[in-house]
Amino acid sequence: MIGPLEGADLVFICVNTPTKAYGLGQGKAADLTTLEAAARHIVRTASQPKIVVEKSTVPVRAAESICTILRANERPGVRHTVLSNPEFLAEGSAVQDLLRPDRVLIGGERTDERSRSGAEACLERLVTMNLWSSELSKLVANAMLAQRISSINAASAICEATGADVSEVALAVGADSRIGPRFLCASLGFGGSCFQKDVLNLVYLCECLNLPEVARYWESVVTLNQYQKYRFADKIIVDLFNTVKGKRIAVLGFAFKKDTGDTRESPAIDVCRRLIDEGALLRVYDPKVASSQIRLDLNQPEPDEASDAAVLTVRLLSCEGAHAVVICTEWSEFSQLDFGRIFASMAKPAFVFDGRNVLDHEALLRIGFRVRAVGKRLDCGGV
Ligand SMILES: NC(=O)C1=CN([C@@H]2O[C@H](COP(=O)(O)OP(=O)(O)OC[C@H]3O[C@@H](n4cnc5c(N)ncnc54)[C@H](O)[C@@H]3O)[C@@H](O)[C@H]2O)C=CC1
């Protein structure tokens, strides 16, 4: 736990709020134990009034619990204030997002015009509102971003079935200024520590508020994401002649997105687990994820030196003898690879499954690869 708070006027609560799973078909509640522990620590150690800033993403009215704990334990004459100031930065672009945020959101118990104009003088793009709106805005922002990805991924399944191209559809749809072009990249599914957690928190909240239709609506965003990950993995199995048993598959990228080493809820985990369950021998490479982390995520122990039957080899960028190369993360370096050499070293027919649509598919086809991408039908030699 953190140390004493003397000398600080502002105390930021940034602890994680993991989700607690309930039965099938039900949402997940945030585990607020860490928030409560933080609030108790503040009242125990603060002898001067503090402004307690709720920075963690929390279910609506979490600030009420913090206030209740603070009020019930306050020392005489020491009145703390609680603000909600949700964080909107994304991993991989954190500094840029902090320096140039789209908005800085502050929710407070009351909107004091004097402090508001003072804060506005310091901060551009400041938006002030009540506490509950601020807490809900963060959850809805993440839910709508996740929904956007599930929407384009749902479109990708239609594209593959019809011959439409999801990149062209995204271009046309995103050209409508009401929709906008960003965050419309079809993929093998979204990952990261927050989208699924926050959508499921919203689902749980809706269930608690007796809004089952609204709960099911948001839940479908996660259901579709799950479907997309397994759809991608199953496509690999089907295209490799309905079995991957004993086949070597090179997986490029394991982080949940490029420019981070974070693997929390990475779609690569579900895809790799499915392939391992079907008997594939994986080689996983990621420029920023430690091999120990990959083994942990895939429940694979360190290989026994005496045995060459390891299911998983990690951190070796080698596609030699592989039946397929699978792109799970959009690292820029992957598009710079010498695919001519890679093709020459692979078992034939050699497949590429591009789960991020980042490679030059025409060039790969010319080399001789059979190419599969998300939301595109590519001519690949009659399979
Ligand atoms: N990771 C991200 O890019 C973003 C995260 N958020 C939100 O920020 C919060 C934190 O997320 P992350 O930084 O990703 O989580 P994290 O798990 O990486 O960091 C949480 C930190 O809190 C500490 N902690 C946990 N319990 C504690 C306690 N009782 N007392 C003191 N410290 C404690 C942990 O040791 C850890 O250092 C979450 O609510 C998340 O939804 C919001 C926007 C972006």
Ligand SMILES: O=C(O)[C@H]1O[C@H](OP(=O)(O)OP(=O)(O)OC[C@H]2O[C@@H](n3ccc(=O)[nH]c3=O)[C@H](O)[C@@H]2O)[C@H](O)[C@@H](O)[C@@H]1O
């Ligand atoms: O609350 C949070 O933690 C943060 O969650 C996301 O940020 P982050 O999870 O770091 O990363 P994103 O860039 O949003 O990507 C999330 C996932 O969606 C995927 N994605 C993103 C965009 C896209 O078009 N397609 C797509 O599949 C990414 O590859 C990744 O797996 C939000 O973008 C941040 O605004 C928010 O503050």
